[in-house]
Amino acid sequence: MANECNTCKKTGIDLKKCSKCQTTLYCSRDCQKADWKSHKKSPPRGLDGPIYKPYTHLHERKWLHDRPEKDVYRLLIDCYRMRMADYVKFDGLAEAGSVQGGAADPEPSFRCFLQAVEAKPELLPPWWDDVKKEACVQLGRSGDDWSRLRCAVEKDEVVEHYGDTSFAMQLRLFGEQVFGNTPGTFGNGAQVIEGMMRMEAPSDLVWSRAHLGF
Incomplete structure (x- = not known):
């Protein structure tokens, strides 16, 4: 499978993986944001269905x-x-x-x-x-x-x-x-969940910053 941006299909450029799924490639934050509505519906590998947030x-x-x-x-x-x-x-x-x-x-x-x-x-x-x-x-x-x-x-x-x-x-x-x-010692699980929930804010920009290294 060619290394191409999942949105604009450009190749031969610096692509980054979505850190959530570790497979989908994007050339920019804008392309990732444009693909978010469909990409968020993709389940993790090994599962049949996605779960948002x-x-x-x-x-x-x-x-x-x-x-x-x-x-x-x-x-x-x-x-x-x-x-x-x-x-x-x-x-x-x-x-x-x-x-x-x-x-x-x-x-x-x-x-x-x-x-x-x-x-x-x-x-x-x-x-x-x-x-x-x-x-x-x-x-x-x-x-x-x-x-x-x-x-x-x-x-x-x-x-x-x-x-x-x-x-x-x-x-x-x-x-x-x-x-x-x-x-072991992982701290308070409720606090961990609250912190991770802040990364699940509805803003596509927040999601993009959390899941793509641009």
Whole structure:
């Protein structure tokens, strides 16, 4: 695929990537602004649907709402796997039942995680029920290579998979809403969310400055 501006299609010039998706190229802030209405509707890599202003959704405790069902399953799996990795990285302790703890089958541990999420019902979309829960577990048991519970992930792999430098942070912040804390010391999650929400201001210019290095 030719390296060209996604808006004006110019080639052979200095192009910069949108830092949100890490793939779309623009030659200028004006071209990025012109493409914003359609580009904001593009989902991150690895997901079927987009979610506009994810930190606002986190603030409203609706980060999993308004998403395709399979995306909700993928994100629950990845939030669990991210947290299991963080326990080792920041606390030096492997959670019993996790891959990091030597478990051959992490499914029981993942089910405990889902129970913790269900204890905060406002975090789950209204359609969630026992049938959907089993569909989520099934994806982790035998879904695509990325979503398998038996495959541990690290932050850099999450960023690469979704093409979004902030995605590991989003997973961690959702995990904090579930458990009331994060492994290690990341500060106050609510303050982090408020700061990131300011970068989600409706102004295209603000968005452009946040997501393109011009």
